[in-house]
Amino acid sequence: MARRVTARRMVVSTVAAWFFGGLIFFPILWMVLTSFKTELEAFTVPPSFLFFDWTTENYATVQERSDYFLHALNSIVIAGGSTLIAALIAVPAAWSMAFAPTKRTKDILLWMLSTKMMPAVGVLVPIYLLFKNLGLLDTRSGLIAILCLGNLPIVVWMLFTYFKEIPRDILEAARMDGATIRRELTYVLLPMAIPGIASTLLLNLILAWNEAFWTLNLSTSKAAPLTVFIASYSSPEGLFWAKLSAASTMAIAPILVLGWFCQRQLVRGLTFGAVK
Template identity: 75%
Template sequence: MARAVTNRRKTITTAAAWFIAFLIFFPILWTVLTSFKTEATAIADPPVFVAFEWTTENYGTVMERSNYFRHFMNSVVISIGSTVLGLIIAIPAAWSMAFVPAKRTKDVLMWMLSTKMLPPVGVLVPIYLIFRDTGLLDTRTGLVIVLTLINLPIIIWMLYTYFKEIPNDILEAARMDGASLRSEILYVLTPMALPGIASTLLLNIILAWNEAFWTLNLTAAKAAPLTAFIASYSSPEGLFYAKLSAASTMAIAPILIMGWFSQKQLVRGLTFGAVK
């Protein structure tokens, strides 16, 4: 029998959830507000929250100084390209781990995930030299490859958990009907795990979009995404907080909008198989 929850407890829980959500969202809100301030107001002490003269001058300066749309397109190509390439590799890999009996599958998964624990700076020099010698430095192709390899363990791990929730009997029935391996993966497995695949795709687009370490170290101008666009507003002359906030707002707005409209699909995929 379910335990009754009092209205008072519901109210307290809801208020606590909203308070925590506001604390998490506050840095983004502050960045957006600062982008509409003058530089003098942005560094005022004590800080001014909303009682200031609003201006869009910072956005105009950012657009004049930088080619925002080129950085935006680089981010789109790199994040979507690396995610799609990762899914092409990860779906067969996760299928083999989920449905082909093996004694050390969990050990392999743990080893793959452990590669995410390595500090990226530890392999920066060899990867930089490889990219320099192969002509991949400061190219979209190079960043797609490196971000695919970085996020591949997470993609495989997530897809593996989703595939494990699919009854093996369905795949065996497809094999008895004469389905080839390719048909089994494309026309039986993939449609059934579509919510999990969609959430994996969305999450990894966000991870690739926000990746800063590799994009800053492996690009210069041609393939620089929005993370490099933001970093360009940190100069030896100092930080211009209002202009930096405007650049940051322009960089995070697309991914925030995408996350807002896809939140139902993301939650559905992340909870796929959680309730029996």
């Protein structure tokens, strides 16, 4: 039975929720608005909120002057590549721990969690030197490897919690009916596992896209993803607000859309299944 909702309560909570929601969202909205202003207007006090000459020239200039698409492509290749490789390694591991657990499975899972707790900065020096000596600095493959390893524990954990939910009875029924392991995998497990795998990949893609420790330290120009590209706007302070906003809007737009689709999985992935 639903609780009685008074109209007044509804109005109050709606107004409050929209107010605070708007306040939190405002910096992003303001950035998007600024990206359509001229540099002069972007800097003017008092600021204009809607009544300015809307222009899209910033978006064109960002591409012309700084090769935006190269960095966007780097982001796609690095985030996508590291996610795919992590999935190839993690799916079998999670499958194995979920369906053929041993005494040590719990320890292995907790140990994987603990590798995620190690601060990246603790191994910055050796990784930097290894990259330098192996010629991996400022290469996409180097960043793919690092981001893949960094996110592997989360991917394994998330997949494990999804696989764990697939009912065992179905597998046993299939086995009773004489299904081989291969048939069991393709016809029973896979269809049930696909939603979990998809949301894991989506979350990992977001994490890898936004990663800004290794990318800032290990890439400078030709392999630099969008995180590093945006950071390059920090030097000439205050001169290119509209262009900074345009570049930023393009950098976060795809991930914002993806992120909105997988809010629930975000909770699950980042809490290692502790909150669902």
